[in-house]
Amino acid sequence: MTQTDTKPQSNTQRAIHALREMIFAGDLPAGSDHLESELAAHLGMSRTPVREAALTLEGQGLLEMRPRKGVRILPVSPGDMREIYDVLTELESLAARLAAERQPSKDELVPLAKAIADMDVALAKSDLDGWADADERFHTELVRLGGNSRVQMVVAMMSDQVRRARSITLHMRPPPSKSNEDHRLVYDAIKSGDADQAHAIHRAHRQAAKDLIVALLEKHKLSRI
Amino acid sequence: MTQTDTKPQSNTQRAIHALREMIFAGDLPAGSDHLESELAAHLGMSRTPVREAALTLEGQGLLEMRPRKGVRILPVSPGDMREIYDVLTELESLAARLAAERQPSKDELVPLAKAIADMDVALAKSDLDGWADADERFHTELVRLGGNSRVQMVVAMMSDQVRRARSITLHMRPPPSKSNEDHRLVYDAIKSGDADQAHAIHRAHRQAAKDLIVALLEKHKLSRI
DNA sequence: GTATTTTTTAATGTATACGTAAGTGAATAG
DNA sequence: CTATTCACTTACGTATACATTAAAAAATAC
Structure with missing residues (x-):
């Protein structure tokens, strides 16, 4: 600090x-x-x-x-998480599309590339918390590149909720190695200005995350009773 | 009232x-x-x-x-309105999809049908304010049927912003007769459980509205200078 | 022993008081 | 006449006081 x-x-x-x-x-x-x-x-x-x-x-x-x-x-139930991820899925993939349409300069793309690289490093070190930090940065940067401040605001709000469940989900989750492939594909699509591709890939990425997290939370909830 | x-x-x-x-x-x-x-x-x-x-x-x-x-x-600029409509487009069409997936009962669909009917009546009477009220009801009900409370909350927030620009846009806009065709198609898609169709039609509907409104606001802004 | 009424408690909603500091204007120097 | 400084005003941020009233506890009746 x-x-x-x-x-x-x-x-x-x-x-x-x-x-x-x-x-x-x-x-x-x-x-x-x-x-x-x-x-x-x-x-x-x-x-x-x-x-x-x-x-x-x-x-x-x-x-x-x-x-x-x-x-x-306020508690965050699995049902809440499903709602939250549905919103995140739509708005982040909108941001991915907007970012691709904007054709950001190389400079603007640096933080995104860095987040991806950091995730690789963290993964190699099995540093889960480091990975989660970089992942969060990737998503934040992606939304910023979209350039829609309302989307940023709402996504930040929803991300806060997700963050609260992270301690539960992070360490129960399988190693997120496949995740970074998606990030890279989104990055490439944005760089090449392929808006539909950026949107589609990020959407699928988020949807998969949602299914995983909701399943984990439901299992966790059961185990706590 | x-x-x-x-x-x-x-x-x-x-x-x-x-x-x-x-x-x-x-x-x-x-x-x-x-x-x-x-x-x-x-x-x-x-x-x-x-x-x-x-x-x-x-x-x-x-x-x-x-x-x-x-x-x-806070003022609402044309740029703001573009942002707002982008969010509304994504989240309302998500709601349309969710509503179709839910396959609501006939009872649940009544308010939606009524809103459509009311718009027809208002249009026939050239009652623009009545039309706007019914239109707002249609969108609110649609989102409610989606069943995602976060979507409801965010859409309500964005709709508030849109409402503030209504006095400017409502009376400059061409008679919204084509609009109700879309509403009816969305309604039918929800009733028949065709989620993709509900999503696609509502999305196009909103996108068209966005283009119209943003153009009007930009023209209005120019005329005020 | 249980249910109902009364008493007590205490957390909130709101008014109010007041210190602090931003903004304003006057006054003075140049 | 312009610029700088200084005093003043005043809007806000926050502490505090207090009435209200919901909830808890106690007392009473059954």
Whole structure:
């Protein structure tokens, strides 16, 4: 962790970041309830900025504010994941198409190529977390190349949800070696401006991921009962 | 408008509804700035619930809170509309596919059929506003039939943005008589469970709408300069 | 022992107060 | 006349206070 993190200036911003981190880290587990006053005390501020942060995160689908019950961290069921992946599939493959239509310059494509290379390296080292990071970067960069800020926003929201289930799915999943072939094909299609190809391949890629993840989550859910 | 509107109970909820209405009605024009205290005074409440409402609406992309500059109602440019329609196109046609795959019962299809019939009636009467209402209902119902709550949420958000430009586009647009043919074809495809057909037709429908609207907005923008 | 009513508790929704700092205008120097 | 500085205004961010009311607990009746 470098010192270059942009420190948010307002307590509300700090609360948003802190709560997000706590949710992703599992400090605030899915399904758990938390009083505004408890969160405020934990974050060393008053209820006001905590409420404002919670309102924002509620809009992002991470939690729910229920009168008298406190802030509830929303769980992500296999059914939710199916919904989320369906949205991701459509919007990311739209982004792939848009990116291909745009014919990005070589410079713009660098981060995408780097993400693919990093995944290869991580795979060779069996570094699953490193792979997941690079994979996330690939998808983020792909969507950025699409150039549609609404798509970026929605995909980011959905990706956040996926990220929350990652700890469950990542280590149960078979080595994602085939995955990088798809990434490379998408990259090539974008580079050569073949929009339909970029769209089709990425779509199939996401659909396969969805089936895998949903199956894993359903198995995991059963094993937890 | 009937008396059956559910009256929101908290001032925050009231503020959300009131501000939305004011934005859609043009009382808060796109691009305008408004102090929190002014809005609070206008709504007869303190700044607290107004801020909470603004936070929520900011998350929905309707406005922006800028320190010391007040609440800015976000304008919707032709470029924005292109982005929005691209998202709508993908997600609504996904919903059409999902709806067809679900094979909804006859009862579930009633609202969709009614919306189509209402559009016919409104068209015959040259009642443009009535047509727009029914059209909106058709799209809302279609998405509901898809059964993906995330799709519903995102589409609702994007539709809100479209609605804001409606006053500009609605009365400049050629009589939307061809439009209802598409609706009927989508309806038939859903009823017969032809998912690919439902998807393809609705996709083309939306894409055509996008091209029309974006062209209108660009022309309108030019004429305003 | 169970069900119903009453009392108590406490979390929220909202108003209010106030310190901070951005923006504005006046005043002064050049 | 222009530019710079300084004082001032004021909108926001946040803490705090408090009324409301839902939920929990206790008390009572059966």
